[in-house]
Amino acid sequence: MQYRKGQIVGYVSVLDEFATVPVTPERWHLLRVTPGRDARVMRAFEERGISGWSLTVTSVVNRRTGLDARRPHLGRKIVRPFLPGLIFLPDFELRRIDQIRAIDDVDNLLQLGTLRCWLKPEEMQLMRDIAICEGLPPSQRKQVRLAINQRIAIVDGLFAGFRALIERIDSNGRLTVYVEDGRRGVKVSGLTETQIELIV
Template identity: 55%
Template sequence: MQYRKGQIVGYVEASDRLAVPAAPDSWHVLQVMPGRDAKVIKAFAERCISGWSPIVVHFVQRGNGQQARRPHLGRRIEKAFLPGLIFLPDFELGRLGEIRSIPDVDNLLNFGELRSWLNATEMQLLRDIVKIENLLPSRRRWALAQLFLKYGFISVAQAEDETKLRVGRQIRVADGVFSGLRGLIERIDSNGRLSAYVGDGKHGVKVSGLTEAQIELID
Protein backbone atom coordinates (compact mmCIF):
# COMPACT_ATOMS: atom_id res chain seq x y z
CA MET A 1 0.00 0.00 0.00
CA GLN A 2 1.31 3.43 -0.89
CA TYR A 3 0.89 6.44 1.39
CA ARG A 4 0.76 10.06 0.42
CA LYS A 5 2.30 12.97 2.27
CA GLY A 6 0.04 14.26 5.03
CA GLN A 7 -2.12 11.15 5.22
CA ILE A 8 -3.04 9.89 8.72
CA VAL A 9 -2.10 6.23 8.92
CA GLY A 10 -2.73 5.42 12.56
CA TYR A 11 -2.34 6.43 16.19
CA VAL A 12 -0.11 5.35 19.07
CA GLU A 13 -0.80 5.50 22.78
CA ALA A 14 0.96 8.38 24.51
CA SER A 15 3.02 7.27 27.50
CA ASP A 16 2.75 9.09 30.81
CA ARG A 17 5.46 11.71 31.25
CA LEU A 18 6.63 13.54 34.31
CA ALA A 19 5.68 17.21 34.13
CA VAL A 20 8.82 19.29 34.72
CA PRO A 21 8.49 23.00 35.52
CA ALA A 22 9.91 25.12 32.70
CA ALA A 23 10.85 27.90 35.12
CA PRO A 24 12.07 26.72 38.55
CA ASP A 25 11.35 28.85 41.60
CA SER A 26 14.92 28.59 42.85
CA TRP A 27 18.40 27.60 41.70
CA HIS A 28 20.90 25.86 43.97
CA VAL A 29 24.67 26.06 43.59
CA LEU A 30 26.44 22.76 43.00
CA GLN A 31 30.18 22.52 43.59
CA VAL A 32 32.23 20.59 41.03
CA MET A 33 35.93 20.20 40.36
CA PRO A 34 37.16 23.47 38.75
CA GLY A 35 38.04 22.89 35.13
CA ARG A 36 35.65 19.93 34.86
CA ASP A 37 32.49 22.03 34.49
CA ALA A 38 31.97 21.12 30.83
CA LYS A 39 32.55 17.42 31.56
CA VAL A 40 29.91 17.46 34.32
CA ILE A 41 27.39 19.29 32.12
CA LYS A 42 27.96 16.64 29.43
CA ALA A 43 27.25 13.94 32.02
CA PHE A 44 24.07 15.82 32.97
CA ALA A 45 22.93 15.75 29.34
CA GLU A 46 23.55 12.00 29.11
CA ARG A 47 21.36 11.46 32.19
CA CYS A 48 18.71 14.06 31.22
CA ILE A 49 19.55 16.22 34.24
CA SER A 50 18.97 19.97 34.04
CA GLY A 51 21.75 22.33 35.04
CA TRP A 52 23.49 25.51 33.90
CA SER A 53 27.17 26.32 33.76
CA PRO A 54 27.62 29.98 32.68
CA ILE A 55 30.10 30.21 29.81
CA VAL A 56 31.87 33.29 28.46
CA VAL A 57 33.49 33.36 25.04
CA HIS A 58 36.52 35.51 24.29
CA PHE A 59 38.70 35.87 21.23
CA VAL A 60 42.43 36.23 21.82
CA GLN A 61 45.14 37.26 19.43
CA ARG A 62 47.22 34.30 18.29
CA GLY A 63 50.50 36.13 18.62
CA ASN A 64 50.42 37.62 22.11
CA GLY A 65 47.33 36.11 23.77
CA GLN A 66 45.73 39.52 24.35
CA GLN A 67 42.02 39.97 23.76
CA ALA A 68 41.11 40.50 20.12
CA ARG A 69 38.79 43.41 19.37
CA ARG A 70 36.86 41.49 16.73
CA PRO A 71 36.01 37.75 16.58
CA HIS A 72 37.62 37.20 13.17
CA LEU A 73 40.91 38.63 14.47
CA GLY A 74 41.43 36.02 17.18
CA ARG A 75 41.11 32.48 18.41
CA ARG A 76 37.88 31.46 20.18
CA ILE A 77 38.29 30.60 23.87
CA GLU A 78 35.44 29.29 26.02
CA LYS A 79 35.72 29.50 29.80
CA ALA A 80 33.42 28.93 32.74
CA PHE A 81 32.21 32.26 34.13
CA LEU A 82 32.16 30.79 37.66
CA PRO A 83 34.64 27.89 37.59
CA GLY A 84 33.63 25.00 39.81
CA LEU A 85 30.00 26.10 40.20
CA ILE A 86 26.95 24.73 38.37
CA PHE A 87 23.41 25.94 38.97
CA LEU A 88 20.86 23.23 39.71
CA PRO A 89 17.09 23.92 39.41
CA ASP A 90 14.98 23.03 42.42
CA PHE A 91 13.10 20.23 40.64
CA GLU A 92 16.36 18.24 40.33
CA LEU A 93 17.04 18.15 44.09
CA GLY A 94 15.29 14.79 44.32
CA ARG A 95 18.09 13.33 42.18
CA LEU A 96 20.90 14.78 44.28
CA GLY A 97 22.19 11.32 45.21
CA GLU A 98 22.48 10.38 41.54
CA ILE A 99 24.07 13.74 40.73
CA ARG A 100 26.69 13.33 43.47
CA SER A 101 27.65 9.95 42.01
CA ILE A 102 28.86 11.68 38.84
CA PRO A 103 32.67 12.01 38.80
CA ASP A 104 34.01 15.46 39.75
CA VAL A 105 30.77 16.48 41.52
CA ASP A 106 31.02 17.48 45.17
CA ASN A 107 27.89 18.78 46.91
CA LEU A 108 25.54 21.73 47.12
CA LEU A 109 27.20 24.93 48.28
CA ASN A 110 26.20 25.84 51.81
CA PHE A 111 26.63 29.31 53.28
CA GLY A 112 25.45 28.31 56.74
CA GLU A 113 22.81 30.71 57.99
CA LEU A 114 22.87 32.66 54.72
CA ARG A 115 20.55 31.71 51.88
CA SER A 116 22.25 29.21 49.59
CA TRP A 117 20.05 29.54 46.51
CA LEU A 118 19.01 32.11 43.90
CA ASN A 119 15.43 33.04 43.12
CA ALA A 120 14.12 33.53 39.58
CA THR A 121 14.90 37.27 39.50
CA GLU A 122 18.45 36.80 40.79
CA MET A 123 19.06 34.04 38.24
CA GLN A 124 17.80 36.27 35.41
CA LEU A 125 20.19 39.01 36.58
CA LEU A 126 23.07 36.52 36.45
CA ARG A 127 22.03 35.39 32.97
CA ASP A 128 21.94 39.02 31.82
CA ILE A 129 25.43 39.64 33.22
CA VAL A 130 26.80 36.58 31.42
CA LYS A 131 25.13 37.75 28.21
CA ILE A 132 26.90 41.11 28.52
CA GLU A 133 30.24 39.38 29.15
CA ASN A 134 29.79 37.68 25.77
CA LEU A 135 29.32 40.97 23.91
CA LEU A 136 32.09 42.77 22.08
CA PRO A 137 34.06 45.03 24.45
CA SER A 138 32.84 48.15 22.67
CA ARG A 139 29.20 47.28 23.46
CA ARG A 140 29.52 46.17 27.10
CA ARG A 141 29.36 49.57 28.79
CA TRP A 142 26.11 50.52 27.06
CA ALA A 143 24.59 47.11 27.80
CA LEU A 144 25.67 47.29 31.45
CA ALA A 145 24.05 50.72 31.86
CA GLN A 146 20.82 49.34 30.39
CA LEU A 147 21.00 46.39 32.77
CA PHE A 148 21.41 48.67 35.79
CA LEU A 149 18.46 50.71 34.56
CA LYS A 150 16.33 47.58 34.07
CA TYR A 151 16.85 46.41 37.65
CA GLY A 152 16.52 49.88 39.17
CA PHE A 153 20.15 50.26 40.23
CA ILE A 154 20.43 53.63 38.46
CA SER A 155 18.05 56.24 37.07
CA VAL A 156 17.35 57.04 33.42
CA ALA A 157 19.50 60.18 33.73
CA GLN A 158 22.40 58.17 35.14
CA ALA A 159 22.06 55.57 32.38
CA GLU A 160 22.19 58.30 29.74
CA ASP A 161 25.26 59.83 31.39
CA GLU A 162 27.01 56.44 31.47
CA THR A 163 26.64 56.02 27.71
CA LYS A 164 26.79 59.66 26.57
CA LEU A 165 29.59 60.78 24.30
CA ARG A 166 30.96 64.20 25.16
CA VAL A 167 34.09 66.24 24.62
CA GLY A 168 36.72 65.54 27.27
CA ARG A 169 35.58 61.99 27.93
CA GLN A 170 38.22 59.27 28.06
CA ILE A 171 37.96 56.40 25.61
CA ARG A 172 39.82 53.31 24.49
CA VAL A 173 40.04 52.60 20.78
CA ALA A 174 38.51 49.18 20.10
CA ASP A 175 39.18 48.83 16.37
CA GLY A 176 41.75 49.82 13.78
CA VAL A 177 45.49 50.48 13.89
CA PHE A 178 45.19 52.30 17.24
CA SER A 179 43.26 49.47 18.89
CA GLY A 180 43.90 49.24 22.63
CA LEU A 181 45.22 52.80 23.05
CA ARG A 182 43.54 55.33 25.32
CA GLY A 183 42.40 58.69 24.10
CA LEU A 184 40.46 61.84 24.87
CA ILE A 185 37.48 63.02 22.83
CA GLU A 186 38.26 66.44 21.36
CA ARG A 187 35.38 66.91 18.94
CA ILE A 188 32.07 65.31 17.89
CA ASP A 189 30.70 66.28 14.47
CA SER A 190 27.06 66.47 13.35
CA ASN A 191 27.16 62.85 12.17
CA GLY A 192 28.33 61.57 15.55
CA ARG A 193 31.87 60.84 14.40
CA LEU A 194 34.65 61.58 16.86
CA SER A 195 38.00 63.25 16.80
CA ALA A 196 40.22 62.12 19.65
CA TYR A 197 43.78 62.57 20.85
CA VAL A 198 45.11 59.03 21.15
CA GLY A 199 48.40 58.01 22.69
CA ASP A 200 50.38 55.58 24.82
CA GLY A 201 51.22 58.03 27.60
CA LYS A 202 54.38 59.46 26.00
CA HIS A 203 53.40 60.08 22.41
CA GLY A 204 50.05 60.76 20.81
CA VAL A 205 48.27 61.53 17.58
CA LYS A 206 44.93 63.06 16.63
CA VAL A 207 42.55 60.51 15.11
CA SER A 208 39.44 61.64 13.25
CA GLY A 209 36.37 59.84 11.95
CA LEU A 210 35.97 57.35 14.80
CA THR A 211 32.49 55.88 15.21
CA GLU A 212 30.86 54.90 18.49
CA ALA A 213 31.30 51.22 17.59
CA GLN A 214 35.07 51.70 17.38
CA ILE A 215 35.54 52.96 20.94
CA GLU A 216 34.90 52.06 24.56
CA LEU A 217 34.06 54.62 27.23
CA ILE A 218 36.41 54.07 30.19
CA ASP A 219 35.67 56.91 32.63
Protein backbone atom coordinates in the same frame (compact mmCIF):
# COMPACT_ATOMS: atom_id res chain seq x y z
CA MET B 1 5.28 -8.07 9.89
CA GLN B 2 5.01 -5.31 7.29
CA TYR B 3 3.75 -1.85 8.26
CA ARG B 4 2.16 0.54 5.81
CA LYS B 5 2.39 4.33 5.80
CA GLY B 6 -0.13 5.92 8.20
CA GLN B 7 -0.72 2.79 10.25
CA ILE B 8 -0.74 3.25 14.05
CA VAL B 9 1.78 0.85 15.58
CA GLY B 10 1.79 2.00 19.22
CA TYR B 11 1.22 4.77 21.69
CA VAL B 12 3.53 6.81 23.90
CA SER B 13 2.30 7.92 27.31
CA VAL B 14 2.61 11.67 27.96
CA LEU B 15 1.84 11.28 31.65
CA ASP B 16 5.39 10.48 32.68
CA GLU B 17 7.37 12.37 35.36
CA PHE B 18 9.06 14.79 32.93
CA ALA B 19 5.76 16.30 31.77
CA THR B 20 5.18 17.68 35.28
CA VAL B 21 8.46 19.64 35.47
CA PRO B 22 7.78 23.37 35.88
CA VAL B 23 9.13 25.66 33.17
CA THR B 24 10.54 28.23 35.61
CA PRO B 25 12.00 26.93 38.86
CA GLU B 26 11.25 28.81 42.07
CA ARG B 27 14.85 28.49 43.24
CA TRP B 28 18.26 27.88 41.68
CA HIS B 29 20.71 26.03 43.94
CA LEU B 30 24.50 26.09 43.59
CA LEU B 31 26.20 22.76 42.95
CA ARG B 32 29.94 22.50 43.62
CA VAL B 33 32.02 20.65 41.02
CA THR B 34 35.75 20.29 40.43
CA PRO B 35 36.97 23.61 38.95
CA GLY B 36 37.84 23.20 35.29
CA ARG B 37 35.53 20.18 34.89
CA ASP B 38 32.32 22.22 34.52
CA ALA B 39 31.90 21.36 30.82
CA ARG B 40 32.43 17.65 31.48
CA VAL B 41 29.75 17.67 34.22
CA MET B 42 27.34 19.54 31.93
CA ARG B 43 27.84 16.88 29.23
CA ALA B 44 27.05 14.19 31.82
CA PHE B 45 23.90 16.15 32.75
CA GLU B 46 22.84 16.18 29.10
CA GLU B 47 23.36 12.43 28.74
CA ARG B 48 21.22 11.74 31.83
CA GLY B 49 18.50 14.32 31.07
CA ILE B 50 19.35 16.52 34.07
CA SER B 51 18.72 20.28 33.90
CA GLY B 52 21.47 22.64 34.97
CA TRP B 53 23.23 25.81 33.89
CA SER B 54 26.92 26.65 33.88
CA LEU B 55 27.71 30.32 33.45
CA THR B 56 30.20 30.57 30.56
CA VAL B 57 31.89 33.55 28.94
CA THR B 58 33.04 33.45 25.33
CA SER B 59 35.94 35.64 24.24
CA VAL B 60 37.96 35.92 21.04
CA VAL B 61 41.72 36.37 21.38
CA ASN B 62 44.48 37.16 18.92
CA ARG B 63 46.25 33.89 18.03
CA ARG B 64 49.74 35.44 18.31
CA THR B 65 49.47 37.76 21.31
CA GLY B 66 46.70 36.17 23.39
CA LEU B 67 45.06 39.58 23.90
CA ASP B 68 41.48 40.50 22.90
CA ALA B 69 41.20 40.30 19.12
CA ARG B 70 40.28 43.49 17.28
CA ARG B 71 39.05 41.35 14.40
CA PRO B 72 37.01 38.55 16.00
CA HIS B 73 36.65 36.59 12.75
CA LEU B 74 40.45 36.11 12.69
CA GLY B 75 40.87 35.24 16.36
CA ARG B 76 40.54 32.09 18.42
CA LYS B 77 37.30 31.55 20.36
CA ILE B 78 37.75 30.65 24.03
CA VAL B 79 34.85 29.49 26.20
CA ARG B 80 35.58 29.59 29.93
CA PRO B 81 33.41 29.28 33.03
CA PHE B 82 32.45 32.60 34.62
CA LEU B 83 32.15 30.96 38.07
CA PRO B 84 34.56 27.99 37.90
CA GLY B 85 33.43 25.09 40.04
CA LEU B 86 29.79 26.18 40.35
CA ILE B 87 26.76 24.96 38.37
CA PHE B 88 23.24 26.29 38.91
CA LEU B 89 20.76 23.51 39.61
CA PRO B 90 16.97 24.14 39.45
CA ASP B 91 14.95 23.12 42.50
CA PHE B 92 12.99 20.40 40.68
CA GLU B 93 16.23 18.44 40.13
CA LEU B 94 16.87 18.10 43.88
CA ARG B 95 14.80 14.89 43.91
CA ARG B 96 17.61 13.35 41.78
CA ILE B 97 20.47 14.64 43.95
CA ASP B 98 21.81 11.13 44.65
CA GLN B 99 22.04 10.46 40.90
CA ILE B 100 23.74 13.86 40.43
CA ARG B 101 26.30 13.17 43.20
CA ALA B 102 27.21 9.89 41.48
CA ILE B 103 28.58 11.81 38.47
CA ASP B 104 32.38 12.14 38.43
CA ASP B 105 33.72 15.57 39.54
CA VAL B 106 30.47 16.53 41.33
CA ASP B 107 30.94 17.45 44.98
CA ASN B 108 27.71 18.57 46.69
CA LEU B 109 25.29 21.47 47.03
CA LEU B 110 26.97 24.65 48.25
CA GLN B 111 26.19 25.42 51.89
CA LEU B 112 27.32 28.56 53.71
CA GLY B 113 26.09 27.99 57.25
CA THR B 114 23.03 30.12 57.90
CA LEU B 115 23.38 32.16 54.69
CA ARG B 116 20.97 31.59 51.82
CA CYS B 117 22.60 29.45 49.10
CA TRP B 118 20.02 29.70 46.33
CA LEU B 119 18.79 32.34 43.88
CA LYS B 120 15.28 33.50 43.03
CA PRO B 121 14.28 33.61 39.32
CA GLU B 122 14.81 37.41 39.13
CA GLU B 123 18.28 37.05 40.68
CA MET B 124 19.06 34.29 38.20
CA GLN B 125 18.03 36.60 35.35
CA LEU B 126 20.52 39.16 36.66
CA MET B 127 23.25 36.49 36.57
CA ARG B 128 22.32 35.69 32.97
CA ASP B 129 22.54 39.40 32.06
CA ILE B 130 25.99 39.62 33.66
CA ALA B 131 27.16 36.59 31.67
CA ILE B 132 25.83 38.12 28.43
CA CYS B 133 27.57 41.42 29.16
CA GLU B 134 30.86 39.65 29.97
CA GLY B 135 30.64 37.72 26.70
CA LEU B 136 30.34 40.87 24.56
CA PRO B 137 33.46 42.12 22.81
CA PRO B 138 34.91 45.29 24.38
CA SER B 139 33.77 47.39 21.41
CA GLN B 140 30.10 46.55 22.11
CA ARG B 141 30.13 47.13 25.86
CA LYS B 142 28.71 50.38 27.07
CA GLN B 143 31.72 52.35 28.20
CA VAL B 144 31.75 55.40 30.45
CA ARG B 145 32.94 58.48 28.61
CA LEU B 146 35.15 60.52 30.90
CA ALA B 147 35.80 64.19 30.20
CA ILE B 148 37.89 67.02 31.63
CA ASN B 149 36.12 69.06 34.39
CA GLN B 150 33.74 66.17 35.12
CA ARG B 151 32.84 65.63 38.80
CA ILE B 152 33.59 62.19 40.24
CA ALA B 153 33.60 60.35 43.56
CA ILE B 154 36.67 58.28 44.45
CA VAL B 155 35.59 54.82 45.66
CA ASP B 156 38.92 53.00 46.06
CA GLY B 157 42.38 53.86 47.29
CA LEU B 158 43.82 56.39 49.74
CA PHE B 159 41.26 59.08 48.86
CA ALA B 160 38.17 56.84 48.91
CA GLY B 161 35.07 58.81 49.92
CA PHE B 162 36.31 62.15 48.54
CA ARG B 163 34.86 64.07 45.61
CA ALA B 164 37.12 65.29 42.86
CA LEU B 165 37.30 67.04 39.48
CA ILE B 166 39.01 65.42 36.46
CA GLU B 167 41.91 67.59 35.25
CA ARG B 168 43.74 65.28 32.85
CA ILE B 169 43.33 61.87 31.12
CA ASP B 170 46.53 60.34 29.75
CA SER B 171 46.89 57.95 26.79
CA ASN B 172 46.67 54.90 29.09
CA GLY B 173 43.36 56.05 30.57
CA ARG B 174 44.88 57.10 33.90
CA LEU B 175 43.42 60.18 35.51
CA THR B 176 44.81 63.22 37.23
CA VAL B 177 42.14 64.68 39.50
CA TYR B 178 41.80 67.59 41.89
CA VAL B 179 40.50 66.31 45.22
CA GLU B 180 38.46 68.91 47.07
CA ASP B 181 38.48 69.04 50.85
CA GLY B 182 36.71 72.14 52.14
CA ARG B 183 38.87 75.22 51.43
CA ARG B 184 41.92 73.34 50.14
CA GLY B 185 42.54 70.60 47.65
CA VAL B 186 45.23 68.30 46.31
CA LYS B 187 46.12 66.87 42.90
CA VAL B 188 46.14 63.08 42.63
CA SER B 189 47.60 61.27 39.62
CA GLY B 190 47.36 57.69 38.41
CA LEU B 191 43.73 56.85 39.22
CA THR B 192 42.00 54.30 37.00
CA GLU B 193 38.35 54.04 35.90
CA THR B 194 37.74 51.25 38.42
CA GLN B 195 38.61 53.58 41.32
CA ILE B 196 36.02 56.25 40.52
CA GLU B 197 32.27 56.77 40.00
CA LEU B 198 30.67 59.55 38.01
CA ILE B 199 28.53 62.00 39.94
CA VAL B 200 25.30 62.49 38.01
